[in-house]
Amino acid sequence: MKEKNMRGCYLPIFLMLTGCGSEKQSAPSNDAASHDEPVSIQAPSQIAPALTAPPGDFEMPDFAPRYPGSVLVSVDSGDAGKNRNHEVRLTTTDDAAAIMSFYRERFAAGGMRKTSDFLSGGSGMMSATGKGRKASIAIARERDHQAIIVTYSGE
Numbered sequence: 001m002k003e004k005n006m007r008g009c010y011l012p013i014f015l016m017l018t019g020c021g022s023e024k025q026s027a028p029s030n031d032a033a034s035h036d037e038p039v040s041i042q043a044p045s046q047i048a049p050a051l052t053a054p055p056g057d058f059e060m061p062d063f064a065p066r067y068p069g070s071v072l073v074s075v076d077s078g079d080a081g082k083n084r085n086h087e088v089r090l091t092t093t094d095d096a097a098a099i100m101s102f103y104r105e106r107f108a109a110g111g112m113r114k115t116s117d118f119l120s121g122g123s124g125m126m127s128a129t130g131k132g133r134k135a136s137i138a139i140a141r142e143r144d145h146q147a148i149i150v151t152y153s154g155e
Contacts, residue, residue, distance in 0.1 A: 060088060063110025064135040064152035067092055067099060073147075083153045090148040096124045096139045099148060103137050110135075122146075 054075040060066045070090040077086045092099065100119050103126060107114060112128035112135060127136035133154035140147050 054088075060086075060150070061110075061133075061152065061155050063106065063112060063131075063133055064103075064150055065106055066090065066150075067094075067102060067148055069094070070148065080153070084155075085151065085153045088150045088152075090150065091142075091145045092148065093145050096122050096141075096146060099137070099139055099146060100124050100126060103150075107135060 054072050058072070058075055066072065066088070067090055070092040073089040073091055075086065075088050077084060079085075096119060100117075104114070104117070107126070107128035110128075110131070110133065112130035112133060115127045115129055116136075117126045118124055122139075122141045124139045125137065127134070129135075131154075133152065135150070135152040137151075138149045
């Protein structure tokens, strides 16, 4: 009998709680600006950096060379303090494991020590440093090819 009375108490309380807060509430936001202002949306072409066509005589150093048979997509270079940094974008149809193996050998042959090495699910990244040089690669699958980004400094 005591259980039956307790269940009878829970039902009215439950019904009152379900009726509370029935008004639509807005989701919390970290945005301090008014939500009534229009939002401008940029097309992806306006957000992504423009790729720089590589010069015809562009050569990569032996410690961070161009992957064999790859297509050279772009080259970006810039000064960072005393160093000149380079970012080279390549594409290839080879798998990520073969690309990683090639750069492991090249970084070691260039007298550099690996500081990171990660390969998973067809994507990967690796970095190395030594002899006043720094180099890294990032590999990502894009539709029917692999995109490789090679960054290096300290020629």
